[in-house]
Amino acid sequence: MRSTPMSARVRAARAAFLSGDDDPAGVRSQIVQSWRRCRMSGVDADRPDLPFLPDPEVGTSKLYLAAQPILERCAERLLDANSSIVLADRRARVLGRWSGDRALDRSLEQANVARGFLLAEAVAGTNGIGTVLEEGSPVKIVGQEHFAEQFAHFTCVGSPIRHPMTNQIEGVLDIACRDAQNDRLLLPMAMEIASEIEHELYLHSSERERALLESFLREVKTSSRPVVSMSEQFMMANTAAARLLDGTDKVVLWEQASLAVTSHRERSLELVLGDGRPVRARCRPVELDTRTIGVVVKLDPGSLGETAARRHPAVATAGLDG
Numbered sequence: 467m468r469s470t471p472m473s474a475r476v477r478a479a480r481a482a483f484l485s486g487d488d489d490p491a492g493v494r495s496q497i498v499q500s501w502r503r504c505r506m507s508g509v510d511a512d513r514p515d516l517p518f519l520p521d522p523e524v525g526t527s528k529l530y531l532a533a534q535p536i537l538e539r540c541a542e543r544l545l546d547a548n549s550s551i552v553l554a555d556r557r558a559r560v561l562g563r564w565s566g567d568r569a570l571d572r573s574l575e576q577a578n579v580a581r582g583f584l585l586a587e588a589v590a591g592t593n594g595i596g597t598v599l600e601e602g603s604p605v606k607i608v609g610q611e612h613f614a615e616q617f618a619h620f621t622c623v624g625s626p627i628r629h630p631m632t633n634q635i636e637g638v639l640d641i642a643c644r645d646a647q648n649d650r651l652l653l654p655m656a657m658e659i660a661s662e663i664e665h666e667l668y669l670h671s672s673e674r675e676r677a678l679l680e681s682f683l684r685e686v687k688t689s690s691r692p693v694v695s696m697s698e699q700f701m702m703a704n705t706a707a708a709r710l711l712d713g714t715d716k717v718v719l720w721e722q723a724s725l726a727v728t729s730h731r732e733r734s735l736e737l738v739l740g741d742g743r744p745v746r747a748r749c750r751p752v753e754l755d756t757r758t759i760g761v762v763v764k765l766d767p768g769s770l771g772e773t774a775a776r777r778h779p780a781v782a783t784a785g786l787d788g
Contacts, residue, residue, distance in 0.1 A: 473645065476610040477618075484511055496601070497611045500592040503600065504613040507588040514591055514614045517584040519559050524581070529553070529627065529637045530561050532666040537564045540659055549652065550574055551659070552640040554595045558586040561637070574642060577616045590614060594622025594640040602626060602635065606653050609645035621645050623653040625660040630668040631675050632702050639663060675700055677754045681762045685750075689764055695752070696720055697727075697760030710767060714740045723749045723761045730758050743767055 479490035483501055490498065504511075524530055533553050540551055544566030551564045552574070560581050565571035579585070587596030591613030598605045604625040612618050624640040639660040641652045668676070674697070682695035682702055692707035694716075701716065711719065718737060726733040726749035735747040746766040751758045 473609045476608075480610050480613075493611070496605070497592060497607070500587065500597050500600065501613055503587060504591045509587075509589065509591045509613055511591065511614055513616060514589060516578045516590055518582050519557075519584055520582040521559070524561050527555070527561070528667065528670060529555060529663075532670050533627075533637075533639075533663045534562070536659065536662050536666060537562070540564065541566055549641050549643040549649075552579060552595065552642060554585060554638045554640065556599070556635050556637055557584065558590075558596045558599055558638070559584050560595075570642070570644060573619065577620075579617075579642065591617070593617055594624035594642065595638045598624035598626055598638045598640070599635065604653060604657055619645050621649075621652070623656045625653075625656040627660045627663050627667075630664050631671055631679050631700070636667065674754060674759045678702070678752055678760045678762075681750075681752045681760075685762050685764060692765040692767065694719065694763045694765070695760065696723065696763065698724075700760065707765060710739070710743075710745075710765065712740055719747065719763065723747065723763050725749075726751050726761045727758050 475492045479493045480501075483490045483498070488502070530553070537551050537553060541564035544551065544564075548567045548570060550567060550570055553561045553563075555561055560579060560583050562581055563571070563574060563579065565574075574580070584590070585593055585595040587593065587600050590596050592607055593612055593614070594605060594607050597607060604623070606621070606623045608621045610618050612620070612622075620642050621644070622640055622642045624638050626635045627637045627639055628634065629636050639656055641656045643649060643652065671679075678695045678697060678700060679702065682693065685693045686704050690706070692704065692710045694701065694703045694707045694711070696719070701720075703711065722735045722737065723733075730751055732751065733749045735749060736744070737747060738744050748764045748766075750762050752760045752762055
């Protein structure tokens with residue numbers, strides 16, 4: 467395969483980086499930062515040793531069940547696109563691969579882009595799955611931008627798959643093609659497919675979770691303040707609340723807010739966060755079929771004075787996984 471000027475330039479920059487040049491020219495800063503993480507993790511650029519983590523229950527995972535019918539349909543569209551789709555979980559473990567190109571499929575298999583192999587950046591180097599999880603956003607890795615040589619013949623674009631209920635990353639949708647192809651439409655396609663899977667995850671959610679989400683969204687639309695929706699097994703927060711609360715704060719908040727669930731009526735609380743900031747919390751129960759299933763909490767930081775802060779210290783308790 468003949469190198470393009472861009473790939474030759476990146477190859478030279480990668481060789482320079484591996485020889486000790488910490489700031490190679492002509493490479494995107496996002497890629498250089500990934501290379502630095504790989505070097506710090508001790509990734510072998512010639513042939514990384516990828517862990518193999520088989521899971522006989524993979525076909526029953528929520529992510530796989532939501533994604534499989536979508537990816538089977540997409541694979542049919544890729545028959546003429548010379549591309550393959552790879553699904554990985556939040557650990558960067560490959561759950562499955564759907565291909566429209568048998569030769570490409572064999573190449574990916576030989577590179578260990580196969581079910582059960584772990585492609586976390588810390589072990590596999592810069593790639594369209596592990597680097598997506600490190601960045602928390604869509605990523606395109608072209609040819610020699612991969613840290614490990616075994617992936618340098620591919621262009622890979624990946625998009626995180628976030629659970630619509632919690633906004634937590636559940637996995638990664640990656641599309642791989644040959645490096646020479648370098649199709650600029652692949653990244654938008656990966657993002658679109660990831661979005662379809664996210665919608666399917668929402669449909670697979672329980673009725674209780676959907677009711678909590680809808681109550682949360684209604685509150686967020688009418689308020690710019692920190693908002694949290696929670697139950698014993700479930701929690702979501704807007705950006706303002708996520709910045710405000712740490713793990714201990716969430717435990718304390720649920721312990722107090724759960725009283726609104728058991729009493730079936732709205733409550734106002736005065737709390738002090740772990741960093742000493744006082745907050746006032748308005749807790750509104752969420753009902754489903756006459757049952758109280760959780761609570762939506764709107765927080766008002768700094769609304770309590772110093773006296774109240776001394777009177778209501780935060781105490782860490784068990785009961786909610788942050």
